[in-house]
Amino acid sequence: DYHPTRALSAHEVEAMDAGAGVHCKYVPGTFIPLANKRNDYLMDRDKQRSGELYSGVDGIAIQDSSLQESMGPIVDRSRENLTGTDRGIVQTRRRLIDAALALAEHGTPPPGLKPEEQKIRSVAIVLPEDQAYAVAAREALKAEPGKPHASV
Known part of the structure; x- marks a missing residue:
């Protein structure tokens, strides 16, 4: 591998x-x-x-x-039938809409402009059962020069 x-x-x-x-x-x-x-x-x-x-x-x-x-630039989602396995699509769309609204209404810069937000990677790690993935895996998800990739 x-x-x-x-x-x-x-x-x-x-x-x-x-x-x-x-x-x-x-x-x-x-x-x-x-x-x-x-x-x-x-x-x-x-x-x-x-x-x-x-x-x-x-x-x-x-x-x-x-x-x-x-796909084309515009997708008619009115007849779309998403399932539980499409959760990532739903979450991504929600984040994009929220970021666009925050920029338009408050001038808030969208996520992904800061260098530290651009270096994210997938990891393969085992976490304790009592720890939430988003918190416990946060450091392993950061890609930094010289830092080895987290893998089981």
């Missing part, structure tokens, strides 16, 4: 270059995904019909990109 305090193995680099897991293949000599909006993400309707690829788009990274890039 990848760990930020060691170099990638030859096998890991090969897997990344091959588009394995969350990675994708790139146009040679660039960081442009080979499957992209211009070529309809190389969607394969035959593989979609056969069930080999549910979306017809190969790879997690490109499936995500195809949705993110094709």
